[in-house]
Amino acid sequence: MQQITDKKTPQLKFVLIIAVAVSVTLVFTITPWNIVPTLVTEDVVVIAVTDYGCVGESSLGRSVVVPNCDANVGSTVSATFYIPAGEINGYLTELEQRQNPMVDAWDKRVSGIGLSP
Numbered sequence: 001m002q003q004i005t006d007k008k009t010p011q012l013k014f015v016l017i018i019a020v021a022v023s024v025t026l027v028f029t030i031t032p033w034n035i036v037p038t039l040v041t042e043d044v045v046v047i048a049v050t051d052y053g054c055v056g057e058s059s060l061g062r063s064v065v066v067p068n069c070d071a072n073v074g075s076t077v078s079a080t081f082y083i084p085a086g087e088i089n090g091y092l093t094e095l096e097q098r099q100n101p102m103v104d105a106w107d108k109r110v111s112g113i114g115l116s117p
Contacts, residue, residue, distance in 0.1 A: 044078075
């Protein structure tokens with residue numbers, strides 16, 4: 001006499017496969033390494049001196065506060081600050097160009113509103 005056994009679906013394996021697929025998809029679509037802040041140290045030019053330190057402008061266009069600074073305006077001091085990795089490696093610029101492919105440098109310089117002829 002043959003015994004008939006009911007085979008259950010391997011639910012745990014199925015759930016694990018789905019979890020791995022979703023996590024791999026998220027890693028390649030969200031790219032968290034472009035969002036995470038990166039510590040940067042660079043020389044900045046002092047643009048203002050305040051009671052709490054100096055305010056400098058980095059080569060990336062960021063305003064940076066350097067505490068306990070006694071430099072004068074126009075001096076160069078070393079500053080350490082955090083910046084999103086996407087700004088350093090060009091990811092955010094590339095993402096903007098892909099989202100707005102028709103916007104070029106000329107379009108960004110044009111100001112005002114109206115219709116084109």
